[in-house]
Amino acid sequence: MKLQELGEFKLTKLISEIIDKSRCLDHASWQDLSIGPGDDAAVWQSSNHTQMATTDTMVQGVHFDLDTVTWEELGWKALAVSLSDIAAMGGIPQYALVSLSLPVELEAESISRLIKSMTCLAGKFETAIVGGNLTSAPNVVITTTIIGYSRSEILKRSTACAGDHIAVTGYLGTSAAWLKNLLGKTTLDARSQEILRRAHLQPTPRIKEGQALVQQGIRTAIDISDGLIADLKHICESSKLNAWIGLEQIPVHPLVKLNFPDYQELALCGGEDYELLFTANKNAIDMTRQVLSCPVTVIGEITEQAQPEHVVLRDKKGNIIPHKKEGWNHFGNEFSRAKLT
Amino acid sequence: MKLQELGEFKLTKLISEIIDKSRCLDHASWQDLSIGPGDDAAVWQSSNHTQMATTDTMVQGVHFDLDTVTWEELGWKALAVSLSDIAAMGGIPQYALVSLSLPVELEAESISRLIKSMTCLAGKFETAIVGGNLTSAPNVVITTTIIGYSRSEILKRSTACAGDHIAVTGYLGTSAAWLKNLLGKTTLDARSQEILRRAHLQPTPRIKEGQALVQQGIRTAIDISDGLIADLKHICESSKLNAWIGLEQIPVHPLVKLNFPDYQELALCGGEDYELLFTANKNAIDMTRQVLSCPVTVIGEITEQAQPEHVVLRDKKGNIIPHKKEGWNHFGNEFSRAKLT
Numbered sequence: 001m002k003l004q005e006l007g008e009f010k011l012t013k014l015i016s017e018i019i020d021k022s023r024c025l026d027h028a029s030w031q032d033l034s035i036g037p038g039d040d041a042a043v044w045q046s047s048n049h050t051q052m053a054t055t056d057t058m059v060q061g062v063h064f065d066l067d068t069v070t071w072e073e074l075g076w077k078a079l080a081v082s083l084s085d086i087a088a089m090g091g092i093p094q095y096a097l098v099s100l101s102l103p104v105e106l107e108a109e110s111i112s113r114l115i116k117s118m119t120c121l122a123g124k125f126e127t128a129i130v131g132g133n134l135t136s137a138p139n140v141v142i143t144t145t146i147i148g149y150s151r152s153e154i155l156k157r158s159t160a161c162a163g164d165h166i167a168v169t170g171y172l173g174t175s176a177a178w179l180k181n182l183l184g185k186t187t188l189d190a191r192s193q194e195i196l197r198r199a200h201l202q203p204t205p206r207i208k209e210g211q212a213l214v215q216q217g218i219r220t221a222i223d224i225s226d227g228l229i230a231d232l233k234h235i236c237e238s239s240k241l242n243a244w245i246g247l248e249q250i251p252v253h254p255l256v257k258l259n260f261p262d263y264q265e266l267a268l269c270g271g272e273d274y275e276l277l278f279t280a281n282k283n284a285i286d287m288t289r290q291v292l293s294c295p296v297t298v299i300g301e302i303t304e305q306a307q308p309e310h311v312v313l314r315d316k317k318g319n320i321i322p323h324k325k326e327g328w329n330h331f332g333n334e335f336s337r338a339k340l341t
Numbered sequence: 342m343k344l345q346e347l348g349e350f351k352l353t354k355l356i357s358e359i360i361d362k363s364r365c366l367d368h369a370s371w372q373d374l375s376i377g378p379g380d381d382a383a384v385w386q387s388s389n390h391t392q393m394a395t396t397d398t399m400v401q402g403v404h405f406d407l408d409t410v411t412w413e414e415l416g417w418k419a420l421a422v423s424l425s426d427i428a429a430m431g432g433i434p435q436y437a438l439v440s441l442s443l444p445v446e447l448e449a450e451s452i453s454r455l456i457k458s459m460t461c462l463a464g465k466f467e468t469a470i471v472g473g474n475l476t477s478a479p480n481v482v483i484t485t486t487i488i489g490y491s492r493s494e495i496l497k498r499s500t501a502c503a504g505d506h507i508a509v510t511g512y513l514g515t516s517a518a519w520l521k522n523l524l525g526k527t528t529l530d531a532r533s534q535e536i537l538r539r540a541h542l543q544p545t546p547r548i549k550e551g552q553a554l555v556q557q558g559i560r561t562a563i564d565i566s567d568g569l570i571a572d573l574k575h576i577c578e579s580s581k582l583n584a585w586i587g588l589e590q591i592p593v594h595p596l597v598k599l600n601f602p603d604y605q606e607l608a609l610c611g612g613e614d615y616e617l618l619f620t621a622n623k624n625a626i627d628m629t630r631q632v633l634s635c636p637v638t639v640i641g642e643i644t645e646q647a648q649p650e651h652v653v654l655r656d657k658k659g660n661i662i663p664h665k666k667e668g669w670n671h672f673g674n675e676f677s678r679a680k681l682t
Contacts, residue, residue, distance in 0.1 A: 003452070003477075004445035011449060012475060015456050019470050022460035027467040029435045035471075042436060042471035047389050053471070055438040055486055059478045094370045095383065097396040099484050104345035108352060111344070115356050119363035126368040129360050130383035130394070133484070134353060136344075137400045143440050143474070143484040145396055 012037075038238065039157050040088035040222060041148070050150040054085040060140040068182055071110045073201035075117035078142040081225065083125060083205035084274040088223035090155040090214035091148040093127040093207065098144055101137030118144075125207050153214050155221035155278070157238035164220070164279035164302040166243060169209055169294045171253040172228055174199035176270020177260050192255045199253075203274040212291050213278055221278035227271035228299075229311050229323070235279065236302075236310040244312045245300035247321060268313075268323070353378075379579065380498050381429035381563060382489070391491040395426040401481040409523055412451045414542035416458035419483040422566065424466060424546035425615040429564035431496040431555035432489040434468040434548065439485055442478030459485075466548050494555050496562035496619070498579035505561070505620035505643040507584060510550055510635045512594040513569055515540035517611020518601050533596045540594075544615040553632045554619055562619040568612035569640075570652050570664070576620065577643075577651040585653045586641040588662060609654075609664070 003011060016037040023030050034050070035043040041054035058064060058078045069077075079096060086093045098118060102111065115129075122129050127146070178200035181188060188196070206223070213221060220239070222231045228250070236243050250267045257263050279302050280288075289296045300314075313321040344352060357378040364371050375391070376384040382395035399405060399419045410418075420437060427434045439459060443452065456470075463470050468487070519541035522529060529537070547564070554562060561580070563572045569591070577584050591608045598604050620643050621629075630637045641655075654662040 001449050002445065003443060003447050003449055006449045008475060011452065014449060014453060015475075018453060018456045019460060022464055022470070024464060024467075027464075027469070029467055029469040033436075033469055033471060036469070037472050042438065044436065044471070046387060049388070053394075053436065053438060053486070053488055055440050055472070055474050055484070057440045057442055057474050057476050057482075057484065059442050059476050059482075061479060062477055095374075095385065095394065097383065097394060097486060099396050099398045101398055101400050101482055102344060104343065106344050108342050108344055108347045108355060111352065112355060112359060115359045119360060123363055123365060123368075126365075126370055128368065128370040128374055128377070129363070130374060130377045130385070131396070132378070133396050133398050134349060134356075135398050135400050136403055137480075137482065138402060139479060141398075141400075141442055141478065141482045143396070143398065145394070145438060145486045147394055147488060 035156065040085040041091065043089065043154060050154055051147070052086065052089050052091050052149065053145065053147045054082055055143060055145040056082040056085065057141060057143045066140070069201055071113035072117040075114035076121050076202050079118045079121050079144050080203050080205050080274065082144040082146045083127070083207060084203070084223045084225065086146050086148040087206040087210035088155060088221050088276060089150070090153070090210040090221065091150045092211065093125050093146050093148040095147045096122055096127050096129045096144060098129060098132035098142070100132065101135045101141040103138060103140065104136050150214070153219065155210060155214060155219060157220070157222055157235050159219045160235050160239035160241055160279045160302045162241055162302055162304045163281070165282050165285050165298045166232065166245070166277065166279050166300040166302060167285045167288070167296050167298050168224070168251065168275050168277050169206055169292065169296060170273070170275040171251050171295070172224065172273050172275060173256050173263055173267030173270050174253045175203065175272040176266040177256045180260060180266065186259050188259060192259070195255060200272065205274060206276045209276055209292050209294060213276070213288060216288050216291060217284055218278050218280045218288065220280065221276050224273040224275050224277050225271055227269040228277070229268050230271070231277055233310045235277070239302070240305065242303045242305050242307055242310055243300055244303060244314050247313050248316050249297065249299045251295060251297040376497065381426040382432065384430065384495060391495055392488070393427065393430055393432050393490065394486065394488045395423055396484060396486040397423040397426065398482060398484040407481070410542055412454035413458040416455035417462050417543050420459045420462050420485050421544050421546050421615065423485040423487045424468070424548060425544070425564045425566065427487050427489040428547045428551035429496060429562050429617060430491070431494070431551040431562065432491045433552065434466050434487050434489040436488045437463055437468050437470045437485060439470060439473035439483070441473065442476045442482040444479060444481065445477050491555070494560065496551060496555060496560060498561070498563055498576050500560045501576050501580035501582055501620045501643045503582055503643055503645045504622070506623050506626050506639045507573065507586070507618065507620050507641040507643060508626045508629070508637050508639050509565070509592065509616050509618050510547055510633065510637060511614070511616040512592050512636070513565065513614050513616060514597050514604055514608030514611050515594045516544065516613040517607040518597045521601060521607065527600050529600060533600070536596060541613065546615060547617045550617055550633050550635060554617070554629060557629050557632060558625055559619050559621045559629065561621065562617050565614040565616050565618055566612055568610040569618070570609050571612070572618055574651045576618070580643070581646065583644045583646050583648055583651055584641055585644060585655050588654050589657050590638065590640045592636055592638040
C-alpha cells in the first residue's frame with residue numbers, strides 16, 4: 001500500500017509498532033525511558049533530571065515557499081516548531097542541533113540570515129545551538145532537534161481525565177488565515193497582514209507558559225501544530241477518552257473573525273498555531289489565568305468514551321454539529337506534519 | 342556568493358562563526374558546553390555525566406540512489422553514520438530520533454523494512470529509537486540524531502600533539518570501491534561484490550572500539566566519513582598542527598588493491614569508511630592493538646606547523662608526493678557531507 005493510501009497517522013502507528021517490538025528491557029536506555037514515540041517529545045530519566053528530546057523537519061514546497069517567506073522567518077519558524085514541542089512537555093530547552101539540506105545555487109548570505117535568526121530565537125530561551133549537519137540537496141530541508149529537561153513534573157498527552165475542562169492559550173486560526181490571505185481573496189490593511197504573517201512565520205513557542213502550567217499542577221498538554229481537532233484527538237487517543245468542543249467558545253482573533261467567513265474552520269483545522277492545548281479541573285485552569293500573561297480560554301470538556309468519534313463539536317445549545325475535516329495529513333489528501341515524538 | 346562558489350568548508354565556518362557570536366555565558370546551557378560546532382558531536386556536562394549529541398542527514402540523489410540500495414541497507418546506513426560520530430567521541434549511544442521526509446508514492450512496506458533495519462542496528466548498541474518526525478517530500482531525506490554519554494573522558498579533534506603517531510582501524514577505500522564498482526568498469530565475483538557492498542551500505546560503527554580507545558588513554562580521534570586526508574586535516578586544524586601520511590602504510594583491503602588500480606586514491610579521498618582515525622604516542626597505539634579485535638595500522642605522524650599544507654603524503658623513502666584532491670565537498674565541484682558537530 002502506498003503512503004498516500006495509508007495516510008500519515010496509520011504510517012506513524014506502523015512505525016511506532018515496529019519500534020515498540022524492538023523494545024529491550026535488558027538495556028538501560030529502554031529501562032530509563034518514560035515516554036517513547038507518541039507524545040510531543042521523548043522523555044527519559046537521567047540521574048537527577050527528566051530529560052527530553054524532539055525533532056522536526058520543514059521541507060521546501062511542503063511547509064514553505066521561498067517566494068513568500070524571508071530567510072529570517074524560515075530560520076525562526078524551523079526552530080520554533082521544535083521548541084514548541086518542548087513547551088508542550090513543560091520542559092526547559094537546552095541545546096539545539098540544526099541540519100540543513102541546501103541547493104548549491106543558494107546565496108551564502110541567505111544562509112547567514114537564516115542562522116542569525118535561529119540564534120536570535122534560541123537566545124530568547126537560553127538555548128545553545130551546538131551543532132548540526134550540512135548537505136547539498138535539490139530542495140531546502142531543515143531539521144531541528146532540541147534537547148531539554150524538566151526539574152519536576154512534565155506535561156503528557158495520556159493523563160487527561162473525564163470531566164477535565166479543555167483550555168487553550170492565545171488565539172487559534174491566525175496562522176492558517178495568513179495562508180488563506182496568500183491566496184489573494186482577502187483585502188487586508190498592512191497592520192492586519194503583519195499580525196497574520198507573524199502568527200504563521202514567527203510564532204513564539206509557549207516555553208514559559210508550559211513551565212508555568214507544570215508549576216500550577218497541570219499534567220496534560222499538547223501544542224497545536226496539526227490543528228485543534230487533530231491535536232485534541234491525540235490527547236483523547238492517548239488518554240483513552242473522548243471530548244467535546246463548544247464551537248462558539250474557541251478564541252479567534254477579531255481580525256480573523258472580521259475578514260474570514262470560514263474563521264471557525266481555520267481555528268478548528270488550520271494548525272500551526274503553536275498554542276498550548278491543556279486539560280485540568282476548573283479550579284486549576286482558573287489558577288493558570290493568574291500566572292499566564294496570554295489569554296486562556298476554556299473551549300470544552302473531556303468525556304468518557306461514549307460516542308464513536310473522539311472529538312465532537314457542539315453549538316451554543318449543546319447540540320452536536322456534524323464535522324468531517326480533522327487537520328493536516330501528510331500522506332493523505334490533506335497535508336500535515338506528523339510527530340513520532 | 343553562491344554556496345557552490347563558497348564551498349562546504351567555508352560555509353561550515355561561516356555558520357560556526359555566527360553561532361559562536363551568539364554564545365552567551367550568562368546562560369547555563371553555554372556554561373555547561375564543552376564542545377560546540379567543530380567536532381564529531383556536541384558535548385556538555387550534566388550533573389554526573391558527559392553528554393553528547395550528533396545529527397546526520399542522507400539525501401536521495403546525493404548520498405544514495407534507490408535503484409542501488411535496499412531499504413534495509415538505507416535504514417542501517419542512515420543510523421550508522423550518526424552512531425559513528427558517537428564512536429568517534431568514545432561515547433555510549435543511548436537514544437535515537439529519526440526524521441523521515443518521504444514521497445507519497447512510496448510503499449509503506451518499504452518504510453517498514455527501513456525502520457526494522459534501524460531497530461536492528463540500534464539494538465546491537467543498546468540504543469533506543471524513541472521518536473522522530475514524518476513529512477511528505479519530493480525526495481527521500483533521512484535525518485538521524487543520537488544522544489549519548491561518556492562516563493569518563495572523551496575523544497576530541499583538538500588534542501593531537503606533535504610527534505603523535507596516526508593510526509586507523511580496519512581498511513580504507515573499500516566503501517568508495519563499491520561506488521566505483523557501480524560504474525561497471527570492474528569485474529568482481531559475487532563474494533567480492535558482497536564485501537564492498539557491505540562496507541559501503543552496512544558499515545558497523547566503531548562504538549566498542551571508540552570506548553576502548555578512551556580506556557587506553559587515547560584522547561584524539563575522528564571517524565573517516567569525508568575521506569582520510571580531509572578528516573586528518575580536520576584534526577590538524579583543530580589541534581593547530583600538521584601531519585604526514587606514508588602512502589605505502591595505508592591499510593587497503595587485498596581485494597581493493599587487486600581490482601582497483603587507483604586504490605590509493607580511494608583510500609585517501611573516498612570517504613564513508615566509518616573507521617576511526619586516532620593519534621597518540623607509539624606505546625599507547627601499541628597497547629590498543631591488544632584490546633581491539635580489528636586491525637590497527639600506523640599510517641603517519643603529527644608534526645609541528647612547518648609546511649603550508651596541513652597534510653602531506655610521503656613515499657617509502659620519505660619524499661613528499663604532490664597531491665591535490667582532499668575529499669568530498671558538498672557545495673563545491675565535489676560532494677560531501679559536512680558536520681557542524
